[in-house]
Amino acid sequence: MTQGRPLLNRRLAEFGTTIFAEMSALAVRTGSINLGQGFPDTDGPEEIREAAVRALRAGHGNQYPPGPGIPELRTAIADHQQRRYGLAYDPDSEVLVTAGATEAIAAALLALVEPGDEVIALEPYYDSYAACIAMAGGTRVPVTLHPDADSGTYRLDLDELRAAVTSRTRLILLNTPHNPTGTVLTREELAAIAALACERDLLVVTDEVYEHLVFEGTHLPVAGFPGMRERTVTIGSAGKTFSFTGWKVGWVTAAPELVAAVRSAKQFLTYVSAGPFQYAVAEALRLPDSYFDGLRADLRAKRDLLSAGLTEAGFEVYRPAGTYFVTTDIRPLGGETDGFAFCRALPERCGVVAIPNAVFYDHQEAGRSKVRFAFCKREDVLREAVARLKGL
Numbered sequence: 001m002t003q004g005r006p007l008l009n010r011r012l013a014e015f016g017t018t019i020f021a022e023m024s025a026l027a028v029r030t031g032s033i034n035l036g037q038g039f040p041d042t043d044g045p046e047e048i049r050e051a052a053v054r055a056l057r058a059g060h061g062n063q064y065p066p067g068p069g070i071p072e073l074r075t076a077i078a079d080h081q082q083r084r085y086g087l088a089y090d091p092d093s094e095v096l097v098t099a100g101a102t103e104a105i106a107a108a109l110l111a112l113v114e115p116g117d118e119v120i121a122l123e124p125y126y127d128s129y130a131a132c133i134a135m136a137g138g139t140r141v142p143v144t145l146h147p148d149a150d151s152g153t154y155r156l157d158l159d160e161l162r163a164a165v166t167s168r169t170r171l172i173l174l175n176t177p178h179n180p181t182g183t184v185l186t187r188e189e190l191a192a193i194a195a196l197a198c199e200r201d202l203l204v205v206t207d208e209v210y211e212h213l214v215f216e217g218t219h220l221p222v223a224g225f226p227g228m229r230e231r232t233v234t235i236g237s238a239g240k241t242f243s244f245t246g247w248k249v250g251w252v253t254a255a256p257e258l259v260a261a262v263r264s265a266k267q268f269l270t271y272v273s274a275g276p277f278q279y280a281v282a283e284a285l286r287l288p289d290s291y292f293d294g295l296r297a298d299l300r301a302k303r304d305l306l307s308a309g310l311t312e313a314g315f316e317v318y319r320p321a322g323t324y325f326v327t328t329d330i331r332p333l334g335g336e337t338d339g340f341a342f343c344r345a346l347p348e349r350c351g352v353v354a355i356p357n358a359v360f361y362d363h364q365e366a367g368r369s370k371v372r373f374a375f376c377k378r379e380d381v382l383r384e385a386v387a388r389l390k391g392l
């Protein structure tokens with residue numbers, strides 16, 4: 001306290017230390033297997049690491065790179081969107097390189113949201129969304145994804161989404177494939193969201209960092225739907241696609257006016273970042289399809305391994321169609337109802353760390369008995385985790 005008021009400003013008062021920091025520290029302290037935070041325990045392709053080393057040695061990117069990102073990377077991002085989705089973006093005016101998707105999310109919200117604007121986000125949501133909406137002075141309006149025990153997946157209720165739109169709604173913040181539920185929005189759902197955005201004249205910011213981790217169905221960028229190209233900011237990242245989460249190379253693709261707006265905020269956050277890594281990611285985006293197919297096949301097998309193990313251990317498992325997270329319900333374990341208490345005790349009980357889904361909710365009750373496990377870990381680590389969890 002100073003001047004009789006708390007140091008942390010009111011907008012951020014509700015955001016303490018992230019659960020990931022708390023749980024990762026707990027994992028270290030107890031020597032547990034950390035299936036909490038979503039980072040792979042093996043690095044991405046050797047040739048891409050070598051590309052980063054080459055860039056460093058050649059003096060490429062060791063000084064401030066251009067504000068929007070190096071041209072090689074912007075071109076590679078535009079080519080990727082064209083090759084994968086048939087979406088044409090001009091590398092000079094419609095692509096912006098950011099310090100991971102995290103900065104892209106922050107810059108997009110700071111740029112596009114005025115105090116008092118409402119931002120609709122699919123709940124449970126990735127934790128930075130709430131903080132960035134708050135920093136922008138916006139009001140978050142959660143639309144809750146519902147678990148469906150029959151299909152073992154989470155689903156969006158389009159009527160609830162429609163009902164959430166008011167005259168103050170500025171934008172819809174989408175995330176597909178969705179962390180933490182693993183939901184991949186379908187063509188029909190995206191078409192309905194697109195129609196709603198057009199009808200109500202809303203912007204859409206869409207976080208598609210797990211675009212290459214889809215095990216069932218297909219990833220469809222919402223920017224490809226009628227009327228959406230001019231109102232959509234699409235966010236991607238090298239972290240998840242190439243298993244280099246520490247490099248923090250992300251990007252935005254959007255119409256020139258939207259990119260210009262996001263850039264205005266971004267230039268005062270980091271200005272630029274990750275110089276040499278930008279060269280390496282430009283090469284990574286040009287890897288052959290076999291790389292992307294291999295990544296997906298590897299993670300699908302890991303999803304199946306962990307899901308089967310969790311089911312055997314007594315959890316109710318929601319089968320993710322994408323991402324590298326699996327959500328479970330702990331109630332079938334017998335008497336367990338509180339994900340927080342469960343996750344805080346789990347390291348001592350069996351040497352595994354997981355994340356309570358309640359942290360991803362405004363309506364905490366909706367996520368109370370749910371717990372998230374990450375499966376982007378080595379197979380032997382997952383097998384050991386499963387063996388430990390069966391001891392519960």
Ligand SMILES: Cc1ncc(COP(=O)(O)O)c(C=O)c1O
Binds near residue numbers: 099209239240248249
């Ligand atoms: C949905 C989602 N968006 C964004 C990020 C952050 O991406 P980056 O590491 O590129 O900042 C994550 C990381 O876990 C995520 O799960």
